[in-house]
Amino acid sequence: MKKFSFHKLTLAFMLVLLLALAACGGGDDEGNNNSDSSSNKGSEEGELYSIEDFTNVKTNEGEPIDGGSFTYGLVSDTAFEGTLNWNFYSGAPDAEIIQWFDEPLLTWDESYVYTNDGAATYELEGNTVTFTIRDNVNWHDGEPVTAEDFAFAHEVIGHPEYDGIRYGSDFTNIVGMEEYHAGEADTIEGIEIVDEKTLKITYKEVTPSLLTGSIWTYPLAKHIFEDIPVAEMSSSDAVRKNPIGFGPYIVEEIVPGESVTFTKNEDYWRGEPNLDKVTVKVISSTTVVNELESGGVDTVSSFPTDQYPDNADMSNVEFLGDTDRAFTYIGFKLGKWDAEEGRVVPDPNAKMADKKLRQAMWHAVDNDTLGQKFYHGLRWNATTLIPPSHPEYHDETNPGRSFDQEKAKQLLDEAGYVDVNDDGMREDPDGNELVINFASMSGGDTAEPIAQYYIQSWEQVGLNVQLTDGRLMEFNTFYDRVENDDPGIDVYQGAWGVGIDVDPRSLWGGESVSNYTRWTSEENDSLLAKGVSDEAFNLEYRQDIYNQWQELMVEEVPVFPTVYRAVLVPVNNRVVNFAIGDGTGIYLHELGVTQEEPMTAE
Template identity: 40%
Template sequence: MKKKWFSKLTVVLSMALMLTACGSGSGEGNGKETASASSIEQEYPARIENEGDTVDGGTLKVAVVSDSGFKGIFNGFLYSDGIDDAFMKYTMDGAFPVDGDFKLIANSDETPINLSFDTEKKTLTYKINPNFKWSNGEQVTTADIAKTYEIVANQDYIIKAQSPRFDDEMKVIEGIEEYNEGKADHISGLEIIDDSNMVIHLKKLTPGLLWGGSFAGEFVNAKQLEGIPMDKITESDALRKNPLSYGPYVIKDIIQGEKVIFEANPHFYKGEPKVKNVEMEILPTSQQVAAIQAGKYDLVYMASADVFPQLEELDNIKIASRQELYMSYMGFKQGKWDSTTNTVVTDPNAKMNDVNLKKAMAYAIDNDTIGEKFYHGLRFNAPSPIAPLFKSLHDPEMTGYKYDMEKANKLLDEGGFKDVDGDGIREDKDGNPLKINFAMMSGGEVAEPLSQYYMQQWKEIGLDVTLVDGRLLELHDFYDRMQVDDPGIDVFMAAFGLASDPNPSGLYGEGAAFNYNRYTSPELQAAIDKLGSEEALDDAKREEFYHEFEKVFFNEAPSIPMQNRVEILPVNNRVKLYDWNQDDSAANFTWADIEFTEAQPVVSSK
């Protein structure tokens, strides 16, 4: 065991040294093609096709890679665990298809619900497609929609379920706060016209509505939950054992925490699925390569990036890829959180509140090469805090911090950070020692050598950067220190999953608790406020405002976007067609369309 562990570590450290050696130049003319999302996606497109005649019957076999089981709350809006969501996303959900920018597809009679907005009246209208039915054959109704809101806004439910769904965005529905506080027995802003039509009255309209903000993304069946107390909802059979479905499949049997068996929903609005049965189960991380190689599964979700090279060698699968809503970033502690006012208070004299220093540290890091060497090309330099996935919002001229050591040194010189005593380490603007404390989380074999690479690169430009406490921090310790603004931390590396709503106010706004940089400014906040304004409901204005935000963010560098990433999906060669594109308007694909060319998943010959 010791020999194997040492061998792996040596390989990883060698990669770190290779990166450091490459890092001493200017980053130009080295002839190395950097990793990019486009190259990965071109080689492994999201749409998979396999030739062969279709065979009838068979069972779709699906795995979700996880070292913990699912919790088993089977409703697409009331779930509390991402693994539960993975089991439902393609089988039971689908009330609101989205376009390429993750906006809800509105004003369409082809979708389950036709959405329309009235900006003057401040209303949102639902018109339910008559073909949108539950798996028992009954139509989805406005009573189901109203019941969903009543559950998530009910205080008894919120306390029992520890639910975060009732948030500020949902509070723009008229009467919902009064209902939550027990001052009303219904939500006055939900106007039910009939079983198929309803109007939601809002206090104000914001662009977040276009992405589903302020309202439920999936629904419950009101009849199934009739008479069940609100504090018993999460324990009910309607969520745990026999939930109805309006997706292509409905649950037939459950092995708690391990496996779910589905059968075709004959009332699915797009037509009954071609494959009649689905078996979906948890697959431990350590077993994923062997199981895929042995042909145990048709689809494997949440496959680990670290096994990507091994998966590439298998001849019984094709790999689909797509950009993920994810961004890692380099943060700087530049103030504190005021819990009395729930606002960020930026310190203009904070050690790291210098734009030249922050940008210099960014230009010293070669994120594309890191993505290639450490993450097998599945990560790439993040050009902006607005993910490139949001094509109509991200400014393509914003390319981020491309590796450039010459520029990094020039910025430090211009900022007044000089090497006063000739020891190769820069002092601060007043000629005093500049020591920067760096926090990074432990985890996996990559974290340690990657942290050493960062510090070596910063040393190359004359910065004295050392790890907080001389070591990597455990995840919970790291975030505990982030939240209390530990004065011993100056710089940190972190990451977050991006929401489908691109508005970044919850990460960079002056009132955002997750703004761990503790940075705000009048210019940045003004740019953020525009993104959530009624004026931004106009497509052209919204694009203009997002481009403006990106420019302000780059100029002030509250934090540094580091990497976006690509997720992968192994698809067995017997699956005739699988389309993993995020854009439902382009793909128009659901699991109901899956067909097989073989009776069982294909086994690898390698």
């Protein structure tokens, strides 16, 4: 299992946790363990705060009692989807739930490199990685987690009828996977089951990314899923109603979209958890403060940073903070996804195809002021698509595109976007009315004013930008429409959680279904390939390649980052052994409480 973390996944993940987010999702970053937690009030000047004012490890005040319960508030203004399996989920809210009862076979350290401290160990020899699952790692029904389960996960994700988002370059790098996916082979040549607990996987290429995130480390219980057609797995009871894992807690009850109750897994391979019971429940961003003050939740997935100044002195919690491995961005729809070819297909005639139009829209917005006004400095101007959570590769010398509305107007003039009928709005280069449809998500008190801020900023340079359908979209609707290249969306505001591996291919590569802009180029694909080449084992070479790529994206602007993000997590004072971020050495089964009832605010 990964070291204890409550950052949004992403998606990656997030929402791909790999996404983490998927769009949503979701990061787990190193924090500043030397920070003084007493400095949570931040700086006084201008009501601004800094992530440097926080620690990411909670102060322990007392010893954990034997047993007890813990309530985790999943902050979301919509119900969670309920795809509760790592191999099928796509949204960060589901990942927040899955982490309690299932985990990867490998852990990673503070530098995001896989270790041998997890449920399995690994050894790399040539292009082959040998995985050995520990003998005491068992599914919640008592069946051992086997090499066959691990192989089965790869077979399902690689299957032509798999309907999830995992299949991509990490899988096509396995010898024989593409032939299996195409139906040309019944097995995957590069996957060998050596014995019950040992699996070998041979990769076409061993890249710097292989050991920092591009190995799929989540097995799938074959004894449960083998009789379910692959196309039906993600909607099956085994995923939706009776999910299983080998993590520290066992799913006891699911109230669809609302809550999940867990009991301890006494047979957990790391040791019996301290807590008897954990409840994850969805709470609205508007009720977070009340839930925390009343002890209705012990902590939350994240705290709305816009609400922090009014609650910094909440007496019954300690605020933890970390630089989020995520960023918010504005994306431009520039093509379509070709499912048969497995590639994005840019459309040179797309409404947003002129890069000067896109450059102008970046110059038109003041993200520094936005971060200060709406987030009190706890979100700040973003410059490149590799965030500062990866300091070795984030190019801090690249300024991105500065706020300069005169420059924006100049670029629009040069591209032929001029006001031909004196109504204050620019027409397109052919003299036709230009209406740019902008999709943004609902959620929280700031969603609407931020969307309107962007619309007004673009109006100030003469662009008529309107919300798609005239309103903000609910989370699931938003991503359904963005993923399906809805023609009613020209521009959208999204968020990505960045994986532990810096490799940007899964978000912006030409073969990534998660590249929602549907833009790529020969130079983009070439630089991303060089970033995972043999030469990229040299750190300086890889840094240079990713600096070039960051500059390319600043020039082409298929997407531009708006703000980097702090994540704030308030934790009830009765809680011990709690941290956010990786490299802390604290695991979920160690989580405990010092008294039966949560402390309430004075």
